[in-house]
Amino acid sequence: MTTHDHCLRGLYAISDGPRPDLLDACAAALGGGARLLQYRDKTADAPRRLDEARALQALCARHAVPLIVNDDVDLALAAGAAGVHLGEDDVEPAAARARLGVRAIIGVSCYDSLERARHYAAAGADYLAFGAFFASPTKPHARVATPRLLREAKAFGLPLVAIGGITHDNAPGLIDAGADAVAVISALFGARDVRAAARRFSDLFESDPSRR
Numbered sequence: 001m002t003t004h005d006h007c008l009r010g011l012y013a014i015s016d017g018p019r020p021d022l023l024d025a026c027a028a029a030l031g032g033g034a035r036l037l038q039y040r041d042k043t044a045d046a047p048r049r050l051d052e053a054r055a056l057q058a059l060c061a062r063h064a065v066p067l068i069v070n071d072d073v074d075l076a077l078a079a080g081a082a083g084v085h086l087g088e089d090d091v092e093p094a095a096a097r098a099r100l101g102v103r104a105i106i107g108v109s110c111y112d113s114l115e116r117a118r119h120y121a122a123a124g125a126d127y128l129a130f131g132a133f134f135a136s137p138t139k140p141h142a143r144v145a146t147p148r149l150l151r152e153a154k155a156f157g158l159p160l161v162a163i164g165g166i167t168h169d170n171a172p173g174l175i176d177a178g179a180d181a182v183a184v185i186s187a188l189f190g191a192r193d194v195r196a197a198a199r200r201f202s203d204l205f206e207s208d209p210s211r212r
């Protein structure tokens with residue numbers, strides 16, 4: 001168990017920027033109960049990314065929710081974020097830890113691979129992300145994972161995050177298979193009412209499985 005386990009259960013909101021109402025949309029996700037927020041912006045607009053990451057860090061601090069920055073350890077450091085999410089193109093957890101400190105939340109993408117999970121669990125990751133579990137509007141060519149991976153990855157003893165095409169309808173199956181958190185972009189930030197969408201995802205973690 002890590003010191004971050006309390007926030008690693010529930011809805012993990014991942015921003016879909018750039019968008020003009022990014023702050024409002026993220027505030028709505030947090031208002032709807034998101035337990036983690038990831039700033040994911042794949043553009044190269046460094047000044048805007050820094051401004052947005054800093055603004056999101058202030059927002060997250062008001063909600064006592066950790067901000068995770070996707071890919072970019074330097075940006076996480078500059079924004080004072082709680083941590084970073086690392087994929088296959090990014091640095092190893094130890095390098096991120098050396099920059100961000102022992103208390104940082106370092107998440108890793110394991111895609112469909114238990115081998116990656118084993119490696120990253122030993123390398124000091126705080127959570128293991130698997131996916132895509134369903135066709136993803138955001139990342140149509142993402143590698144495909146199956147719920148069985150979640151059941152097997154429980155053995156690593158770290159919080160498990162599921163990602164990829166997750167909706168209110170298909171999330172319960174992943175939670176039942178062992179996902180501690182569901183990471184969602186389109187079905188959350190593409191919703192007309194982001195706060196209500198976040199609340200519905202969050203409620204899935206509170207309710208009796210037989211009543212979902």
Ligand SMILES: Cc1ncc(COP(=O)(O)OP(=O)(O)O)c(N)n1
Pocket residue numbers: 012014038040070071085086087088089107108109129130161163183
């Ligand atoms: C929680 C979470 N899981 C997986 C990813 C995907 O990371 P990666 O494979 O590095 O892809 P990009 O998001 O960088 O396109 C994630 N960001 N967050």
Ligand SMILES: Cc1ncsc1CCOP(=O)(O)O
Pocket residue numbers: 131132135136137138139142163164165166183184185186187
């Ligand atoms: C970043 C990422 N990695 C695998 S699927 C995905 C995108 C998830 O977005 P969506 O919830 O819109 O499918």
Ligand SMILES: [Mg+2]
Pocket residue numbers: 070071085086087088089090
């Ligand atoms: Mg990445």
